[in-house]
Amino acid sequence: MDAESLEIFQARTTFEVGDELGAGAFGTVYRGTHLTTGELVAIKVEKSDDTYDKSTEVYAYQILEGCIGIPKMYTYGKLPRYSFMVIEILGPTLTDIFNACDCSFGASTVCIFAEQLLNCLEYVHSRGILHLDIKPSNILIGCGAQSAQCYLTDFGLWSTYLNLDGGACDGQHAPFKEELGFCGSAPWASIHAHCGSSLSRRDDLESLGYTILYLAMGNLPWEHRRAHTEDEHSDIADEKRAFLHGKTDFAATCSKSYPFVMTYLESCHCLGHSTTPNYDMLRFIFLEECMGQGLDFDPVPNWADWEGWWADYKDWLHELDECDIDAMNNPSHPWTQETDQHTDGPPFMSDLFDALDRRRSAKTLPPDVCTTVT
Numbered sequence: 503m504d505a506e507s508l509e510i511f512q513a514r515t516t517f518e519v520g521d522e523l524g525a526g527a528f529g530t531v532y533r534g535t536h537l538t539t540g541e542l543v544a545i546k547v548e549k550s551d552d553t554y555d556k557s558t559e560v561y562a563y564q565i566l567e568g569c570i571g572i573p574k575m576y577t578y579g580k581l582p583r584y585s586f587m588v589i590e591i592l593g594p595t596l597t598d599i600f601n602a603c604d605c606s607f608g609a610s611t612v613c614i615f616a617e618q619l620l621n622c623l624e625y626v627h628s629r630g631i632l633h634l635d636i637k638p639s640n641i642l643i644g645c646g647a648q649s650a651q652c653y654l655t656d657f658g659l660w661s662t663y664l665n666l667d668g669g670a671c672d673g674q675h676a677p678f679k680e681e682l683g684f685c686g687s688a689p690w691a692s693i694h695a696h697c698g699s700s701l702s703r704r705d706d707l708e709s710l711g712y713t714i715l716y717l718a719m720g721n722l723p724w725e726h727r728r729a730h731t732e733d734e735h736s737d738i739a740d741e742k743r744a745f746l747h748g749k750t751d752f753a754a755t756c757s758k759s760y761p762f763v764m765t766y767l768e769s770c771h772c773l774g775h776s777t778t779p780n781y782d783m784l785r786f787i788f789l790e791e792c793m794g795q796g797l798d799f800d801p802v803p804n805w806a807d808w809e810g811w812w813a814d815y816k817d818w819l820h821e822l823d824e825c826d827i828d829a830m831n832n833p834s835h836p837w838t839q840e841t842d843q844h845t846d847g848p849p850f851m852s853d854l855f856d857a858l859d860r861r862r863s864a865k866t867l868p869p870d871v872c873t874t875v876t
Contacts, residue, residue, distance in 0.1 A: 693743060
């Protein structure tokens with residue numbers, strides 16, 4: 503952000519811009535501080551033109567407000583050459599935590615992660631939205647009391663699977679199309695994305711499956727493959743097909759060590775373009791694994807029990823002390839009184855089916871998805 507835009511931002515908002523936290527293809531994220539309360543936020547800034555339209559990331563966060571596993575958005579706006587968005591500050595990415603745990607999560611942690619993200623994706627999809635870039639670096643861990651909760655972030659590529667031909671939503675699923683070009687990140691993208699086909703809910707679920715596969719196995723065979731040309735995308739798609747059909751050594755190893763991951767991916771791959779996924783069935787794959795293997799559905803996943811977590815966490819948040827963290831998670835704070843409906847964190851219950859029922863009953867689904875995407 504240049505000096506002129508920074509001055510305008512601080513004159514128009516109640517936030518002060520601090521150090522840079524990270525940068526990517528779609529913008530830069532800064533640490534911010536509320537000038538009145540001193541609380542921390544994340545400020546995402548990206549270059550843009552003079553208009554806001556419904557394709558912006560801001561619109562996705564507006565639609566998804568209140569969803570468990572989606573960061574809260576406090577405000578947004580325009581600067582002379584930039585757009586900005588102030589959102590809830592979160593912890594490290596899943597990639598960072600996975601590396602800190604020596605690229606090894608227990609099976610129960612993989613199942614916890616899968617259940618959380620499936621719940622989040624079901625809500626996201628119920629609002630007519632596709633994320634289209636699910637990968638470990640776009641999944642962050644919450645702060646303080648939410649440090650066992652995963653958050654899905656970066657909706658820079660989001661789209662809808664509903665039919666918007668003519669600029670109006672008729673509530674029908676968009677038709678299947680080809681030769682649309684690639685969308686996503688190659689290691690985690692679905693086979694249909696590599697082929698340039700139109701994407702739908704099944705493709706988000708397949709991308710989540712490759713993320714789960716990575717957490718279970720510690721790597722992906724195609725993780726470092728080039729994907730700049732149509733032929734290179736075609737080669738990766740062929741490799742993923744061979745894996746899903748059980749024709750590779752990696753598939754044989756995964757089927758032996760983590761058969762539930764293969765079952766999940768095969769179930770996603772069999773979905774039709776406009777088929778409504780059976781999220782309960784997909785969740786049950788992981789719940790059944792925990793029950794069948796006698797695994798602990800532990801309320802403290804590997805990353806939350808990582809030795810040295812708090813020391814590194816406070817360093818990452820620039821010497822944030824514990825009283826600040828407690829304030830950020832205080833349900834009586836004005837920012838959380840109306841919109842924060844998940845301050846108790848994920849319901850890790852000993853009875854897995856009760857946990858699933860409670861998570862489902864806690865959701866508030868929109869009465870009419872079409873009104874949120876038109």
